[in-house]
Amino acid sequence: MDSEIASKGLLGDYRRQRRDRKSDIFIRWKITETCNYTCSYCTAWKTVNKKLPEMPIDRLLQAAEIFTNQFDNISLRITGGEPAIKRNYVELMTFLHSRLDKFVEIELRTNFSFPEKQRAVFSLDWQGKLLYHIGCHVYDKNFRPWDFVETLSQPTSVDYDVKFVSTSANQKYVDAFIDYFIENGINEKYIVVVRDIRDSAEDASKIPPAIQTMASRGELPDDFFKNDFQQESFKREKVAA
Ligand SMILES: C[S@@+](CC[C@H](N)C(=O)[O-])C[C@H]1O[C@@H](n2cnc3c(N)ncnc32)[C@H](O)[C@@H]1O
Numbered sequence: 058m059d060s061e062i063a064s065k066g067l068l069g070d071y072r073r074q075r076r077d078r079k080s081d082i083f084i085r086w087k088i089t090e091t092c093n094y095t096c097s098y099c100t101a102w103k104t105v106n107k108k109l110p111e112m113p114i115d116r117l118l119q120a121a122e123i124f125t126n127q128f129d130n131i132s133l134r135i136t137g138g139e140p141a142i143k144r145n146y147v148e149l150m151t152f153l154h155s156r157l158d159k160f161v162e163i164e165l166r167t168n169f170s171f172p173e174k175q176r177a178v179f180s181l182d183w184q185g186k187l188l189y190h191i192g193c194h195v196y197d198k199n200f201r202p203w204d205f206v207e208t209l210s211q212p213t214s215v216d217y218d219v220k221f222v223s224t225s226a227n228q229k230y231v232d233a234f235i236d237y238f239i240e241n242g243i244n245e246k247y248i249v250v251v252r253d254i255r256d257s258a259e260d261a262s263k264i265p266p267a268i269q270t271m272a273s274r275g276e277l278p279d280d281f282f283k284n285d286f287q288q289e290s291f292k293r294e295k296v297a298a
């Protein structure tokens with residue numbers, strides 16, 4: 058752990074939380090820039106899989122220990138890259154679980170790969186404080202919806218959203234996978250569709266194009282990441298076959 062962080066702790070940013078629970082601090086923690094997926098629309102494209110320095114796994118645990126000693130009533134969002142790709146992901150989640158009284162909520166943003174790790178986390182009693190925000194990225198070769206069904210059909214204390222990013226190109230696939238989930242017992246109320254956040258960007262020239270032309274991607278608008286907190290889901294409408 059950097060000595061400055063170890064001595065001063067973390068600086069936080071308070072935000073009103075989506076589930077209206079009162080927290081003293083909101084911590085958005087990007088625990089990795091590495092991902093096993095390559096979504097062409099990824100909002101984290103500037104950093105994901107760019108082989109940037111990664112926080113060593115033992116430091117992840119130290120950081121968790123520091124901020125859980127420093128704060129109470131924490132609202133934590135863990136994101137990436139793909140958080141579950143970390144070798145000690147289960148250990149980290151187990152540690153956070155051991156400090157559950159420090160949290161009002163923990164939100165995990167994941168593409169739900171690594172089913173054994175996910176099942177280990179799902180087997181703990183989170184007392185409704187853990188929200189899994191599960192990204193269904195339908196074009197990626199690693200997307201395995203049957204693994205999602207297997208885990209989500211078991212009784213669990215984890216709250217979850219199954220979330221699709223709808224682009225103009227992928228709507229019929231999104232529809233097909235929503236039908237697959239519903240047919241396999243996932244309640245429609247847990248299924249969320251959001252529009253590709255780039256659709257609302259004012260200056261189309263700033264929108265990162267498809268992955269093939271990554272080298273020429275432009276800058277994102279200044280408020281790009283702010284939108285992440287303001288995103289509204291919408292009711293899906295069936296696309297004509
Ligand atoms: C960058 S991902 C990191 C976490 C994890 N890898 C995942 O995909 O869920 C963080 C969030 O951004 C969302 N996201 C990525 N690209 C998006 C886009 N173009 N429009 C809207 N949301 C997007 C993902 O669905 C996910 O909820």
Ligand code: SF4
Binds near residue numbers: 101105137139168
């Ligand atoms: S799974 Fe998440 S982090 Fe990985 S490329 Fe897709 S949107 Fe980006």
